[in-house]
Amino acid sequence: MKRIVIKVGSHVLTEDGAIAKARMLALVQLIAELKAHKYDVILVSSGAVAAGFTLLPLDRGSVANKQALAAIGQPLLLKMYQEKFAKFGLLCSQVLLSADVFDSAKHIQHAKVAIDTLLKNGVIPIINENDTVSIEELVFGDNDRLSAHVAHYFDAQLLIILSDIDAYYDKDPNRYDDAKRRAVVSEISEEELNAEHTPNNEFATGGIVTKLQAADFLMQHGREMFLASGFDLSDVKSFLVDKKHKGGTLFKA
Ligand code: ADP
Secondary structure (H helix, E strand, O other), rough: EEEEEEEHHHHEEEEEEEEHHHHHHHHHHHHHHHHOOEEEEEEOOOOHHHHHEEEEEEEEOOOOHHHHHOOOOOOOOHHHHHHHHHHOOOOEEEEOOOOHHHOHHHHHHHHHHHHHHHHHHHOOEEEEOOOOOHHHHHOOOOOOOHHHHHHHHHOOOEEEEEEEEOOOOOOOOOOOOOOOOEEEEEOHHHHHHHOOOOOOOOOOOOOHHHHHHHHHHHHHHHEEEEEOOOOOHHHHHHHHHOOOOOOOOOOOO
């Protein structure tokens, strides 16, 4: 079994302020297929705030309201995942983590035992930040950093980030028509790591910079990251199932 982490961003999982059910189903179907190809998959999923907003439309301008929305939406998000995974005869589970878990060897070890046991039993762990005690990713990051820590500390060689953008480009493709895709990146400059943040959506908080920071962290620890589209899963499927790198960006030192 090859252990991988898949992170899906808010923009991919939401549409018109609600959870994009067809996209969620496509993701779940992909994970079911990956399991059949001997991958153990840990899913890091955003979307709790958006799910909460469909039940109670609080103003998302304040962090307190976002925390409340995440608390309201997280069980709904998991219920939706449970229903979809059940269509494929799979069980999923909820694992809520805060960033400071990764500051403590003891907490990492506890969490790893739980994750290992879930995977050993064929259950998909669905990880999200516990937004009532930790607001790092809620305010900034949209789980990009959290997913890099998950991959490293829970021993996955590869992190897949499914984004609203299909790859990393030499400049922002939403602003420049002549932006070129970078297929493989082996080094990220200080300038790229400290660039202005550019999230592309009202629910998103990361932008490309937090993805580059995640990739940099993983490369420094001998691991890899693959950035691909979450709207069209064909590139990630080619990469993982057919072992063909068509679209997307592989970050590998
Ligand atoms: P998500 O929420 O889907 O994870 P974000 O919207 O937070 O993703 O970040 C992706 C966005 O970053 C893209 O839609 C794009 O507008 C922006 N971006 C800025 N510079 C680049 C670049 N060099 N390559 C790719 N995307 C970039």
